[in-house]
Amino acid sequence: MAEALSTLLETEQQALRSWSREHRALAQAWANSPRVLRLTRELLATPRTRDALIKAPVQAQIREWLHPVYSGKEYQGFFIIGPGNINLASTRDSNLGVPNLLIKQEDVLERMWSGQAALSLPQRSDVPLPDPNGVLREEQPTMFIGAPIWDESGTVIAILTFRINPLEEFTAILQRGRIGGSGETYAFDQRARLISESRFDDQLRRIGLIGPDERAILNVAIRDPGVNLVAGEQSTVPREQQPLTRMADSALAGDSGTDVEGYRDYRGVSVVGAWVWDSELGLGITTEIDTVEAYESLSSIQTVIFALTGFSMLLLIVVTMVFVAGRERILKGEQSLRESEVKFGSVTQSSLDAIIAADSSGRIISWNKGAEATFGYREEEVLGQPLSLLMPERYREAHQRGLERLRSTGQTRIIGKRLELHGRRKNGSEFPLELLLGTWKTHDETFFSGFLRDITERQQAEERIRKLNEELEQRVAQRTAELEAAVKELEAFTYSVSHDLRAPLRHIDGFSKILVEDIGSRLDSTARHYLQRIQEGTRQMGTLVDDLLNLSRIGRQEARRQVTGLNSLVDEVRKELQAETAGRRVEWQVGPLPFADCDPALMKQVFATLLSNALKFTRPRERAVIEVGQTTVNGQPVVFVRDNGVGFSMKYVDKLFGVFQRLHRAEDFEGTGVGLATVQRILHKHGGRVWAEAELDKGATFYFTLGEAENQKAEKPIPAAATRGEP
Amino acid sequence: MTQEEVHILLVEDNPADVELTLHTFRNGNLRNRIHVARDGEEALDFLFCRGPYSVRTFEHAPKLILLDLKLPKVDGMEVLRQVKGDPRTKAIPVVILTSSKEEKxxxxxxxxxxxxYIQKxxxxxxxxxxxxxxxLYWLVVNEPPPTNAFSAR
Structure with a gap:
């Protein structure tokens, strides 16, 4: 009995693990796609307000790109979660710019930030979701699978999660562990809360454990009422003060175990059961059956074990151990066969997967319909035949050795592992298959059971996906290279143009000055005025050319980063600007600024431009107030420069950082319109960004960040060196 | 102009630049001591006393070379390389006078x-x-190289 329960439980556990692994791999595959990385970068550059995120074109792009994933049956939606666990992208607008629901399971988010794909436990949804009848309801159970999005430097920049409906696969897997009329397999969390569906919802409603519209999932604690509630007895102890059931108590202590003596379950009904705490999944699983029924229906447990292998949605085949019996006509080991207690049920026969059993000498003793479809042999053709019949020649020797080793030592290397091999059909053709082997011992004989599936189509699909991805990456790489070349060319052009412009300028300036000096006295005032205009023009164009040269130089040169105190840069710049403040009342309010990993020469240019702009645009003010400081925007450190100058209308904010874009008239404020473009280029070079807020005639504030990746490194724990659990 | 009189070799292809540079010297007696080479090849001929300048001698090298980088035929960098690479000319002070401030x-x-190195x-x-x-600096303040600094050893 205990063995049968443990076997069923183990099977369930393996099934859940496989399922979790499969989804984690899938989530990671999507998170790794270059497209997702690129779109995520754009998202990270978008201000983290709901409005901005909704309006950003990248929002629609990422929804479209991920649509095939979340429009299927498995996933109900997706999230891209940025620093501070804020949702940057999601299926629903209402989710954007707010913390992700998973902050209720912070350890899961932390695991993802530290670089692992992870599956959450079911929890109550924050948005209405369809219930099993398709009706939208509040607080439906929901769960998430997620994976980190890495950048090229190996930093996790965001997280991609998909919403999974726990009432689908998760529940389905556990429901397959229902035995007879009262057996059930369920999962619970660390607080002993039921996190899968109960088969006793109706009973639980009747005895008042859940409300008339409620489901047991997420609503029932695995506590022992001390009396049998189903039999109409009433507990005097409030639910929350009741002790955990024997099973839950042991499982939450991290133990696994079985109890075939009988103990009270969460309904107070006497059950026998097996349980395990699975630290990889972060949940407990148990299989329980009413004691009364248990000893009547031992065989039904084993039937269920076979049924478990029929999952159509699992890509993995579940290993299980098989009792083989009832086929005395087939084989020699009649005695041991009789000793085993189970018959292959009709479920086994109807499974789509091939289920084959063999005796210790490797002769086939059971053959289901799935095996027939897979290999092309009919049952009567293979029974009693060696298993090697089903293998290509090259596997046969190893198979023989394995059998011998098992016979002599009882040891085998492949039991319980998922193998990818090749099979040989009746017509001699080969095909790839996935195989899971189990063994079962009776008193004097070992039997094997194999669950296998033809994975030709899957391999082809994988190959197609791999090729598509390869092509996609190639195309992206090519485009990137083209773009980089174009940008380089443009910058070289800018450089040589501005370089060559300097010579004629020098000549215009030179000769007009010589003109004034040599024959100035003979010219009238109008002529002198025009000459002055010419000189002003050349001077202005000279500045423009110099600024452009500088801009293109920054584009071409690498940032030479070193840890720099931003306050000292501000101090230097202020000294250099002293000439401009002469005769003015300027109040500087410089707060503490961080040390940053940046190119000090380039960062100095940033401050020089921002501070001299601030001085320039406060010129009409009797008292200029210029503030430099640090603040936090959406959980990110941001440096700002604020002034009380003439400001500008936010209508034109888009133009602010464009080359040659000016928002003021030249006679009011001089300038070339290159300064802020240069600032932006410098900050982009550092992986940061710059933006501005202003009000006409009230002043302006410029904000910038430096290299988000750097900040994150400091905040996030170093990924764990090793992970526990199965490979 | 006799060869002794050349104090400055101005290597500059742009006539406007030549004129402006010469203009700055108009008030001194230097103007007549400036020789202008209009491309790199001419500059090298002049400095290495060959071709049209074969009558010149290395001992009468100019006291200063003002060298533009962007030049027809042979560019300024090559002129510099040859001048500084030859023991007969390497002692002549060379000042790059150019529009470029490119780091390279x-x-x-x-x-x-x-x-x-000076950007115009x-x-x-x-x-x-x-x-x-x-x-002023190179011709007046600075002590020029002695004549035997211009011999091949």
Missing amino acids: DMVNSYQLGVNS PVDFNQFRETVKQLG
Whole structure:
């Protein structure tokens, strides 16, 4: 009995693990796609307000790109979660710019930030979701699978999660562990809360454990009422003060175990059961059956074990151990066969997967319909035949050795592992298959059971996906290279143009000055005025050319980063600007600024431009107030420069950082319109960004960040060196 | 002009620049001591006393070379390389006077042994001041190399 329960439980556990692994791999595959990385970068550059995120074109792009994933049956939606666990992208607008629901399971988010794909436990949804009848309801159970999005430097920049409906696969897997009329397999969390569906919802409603519209999932604690509630007895102890059931108590202590003596379950009904705490999944699983029924229906447990292998949605085949019996006509080991207690049920026969059993000498003793479809042999053709019949020649020797080793030592290397091999059909053709082997011992004989599936189509699909991805990456790489070349060319052009412009300028300036000096006295005032205009023009164009040269130089040169105190840069710049403040009342309010990993020469240019702009645009003010400081925007450190100058209308904010874009008239404020473009280029070079807020005639504030990746490194724990659990 | 009189070799292809540079020297007696080479090849012929300048001798080298980088035929960097690479000419002070302030050019020039690197200012007053100071420094303040610094050893 205990063995049968443990076997069923183990099977369930393996099934859940496989399922979790499969989804984690899938989530990671999507998170790794270059497209997702690129779109995520754009998202990270978008201000983290709901409005901005909704309006950003990248929002629609990422929804479209991920649509095939979340429009299927498995996933109900997706999230891209940025620093501070804020949702940057999601299926629903209402989710954007707010913390992700998973902050209720912070350890899961932390695991993802530290670089692992992870599956959450079911929890109550924050948005209405369809219930099993398709009706939208509040607080439906929901769960998430997620994976980190890495950048090229190996930093996790965001997280991609998909919403999974726990009432689908998760529940389905556990429901397959229902035995007879009262057996059930369920999962619970660390607080002993039921996190899968109960088969006793109706009973639980009747005895008042859940409300008339409620489901047991997420609503029932695995506590022992001390009396049998189903039999109409009433507990005097409030639910929350009741002790955990024997099973839950042991499982939450991290133990696994079985109890075939009988103990009270969460309904107070006497059950026998097996349980395990699975630290990889972060949940407990148990299989329980009413004691009364248990000893009547031992065989039904084993039937269920076979049924478990029929999952159509699992890509993995579940290993299980098989009792083989009832086929005395087939084989020699009649005695041991009789000793085993189970018959292959009709479920086994109807499974789509091939289920084959063999005796210790490797002769086939059971053959289901799935095996027939897979290999092309009919049952009567293979029974009693060696298993090697089903293998290509090259596997046969190893198979023989394995059998011998098992016979002599009882040891085998492949039991319980998922193998990818090749099979040989009746017509001699080969095909790839996935195989899971189990063994079962009776008193004097070992039997094997194999669950296998033809994975030709899957391999082809994988190959197609791999090729598509390869092509996609190639195309992206090519485009990137083209773009980089174009940008380089443009910058070289800018450089040589501005370089060559300097010579004629020098000549215009030179000769007009010589003109004034040599024959100035003979010219009238109008002529002198025009000459002055010419000189002003050349001077202005000279500045423009110099600024452009500088801009293109920054584009071409690498940032030479070193840890720099931003306050000292501000101090230097202020000294250099002293000439401009002469005769003015300027109040500087410089707060503490961080040390940053940046190119000090380039960062100095940033401050020089921002501070001299601030001085320039406060010129009409009797008292200029210029503030430099640090603040936090959406959980990110941001440096700002604020002034009380003439400001500008936010209508034109888009133009602010464009080359040659000016928002003021030249006679009011001089300038070339290159300064802020240069600032932006410098900050982009550092992986940061710059933006501005202003009000006409009230002043302006410029904000910038430096290299988000750097900040994150400091905040996030170093990924764990090793992970526990199965490979 | 006899060869003894050349104090400055101005290597400059742009006639406007030549004129402006010469203008800055108009008030001194230097103007007549400036020889202009209009491309790199002419500059090399002049300095290595060959072709039309075969009558010149290395002992009568100019006291200063003002060298532009962008030149027809042979560019300024090559002129610099040859001048600084030959024991008969390497002692002549060379000042690069160019529009370029590209780091690559500056690094190369200094590695080839240039004595000074100056970007031509757009503002004519600054330009004039710069060139004047250059002439003053190299021709008046600075002690020129002794004659036997120009011999092949």
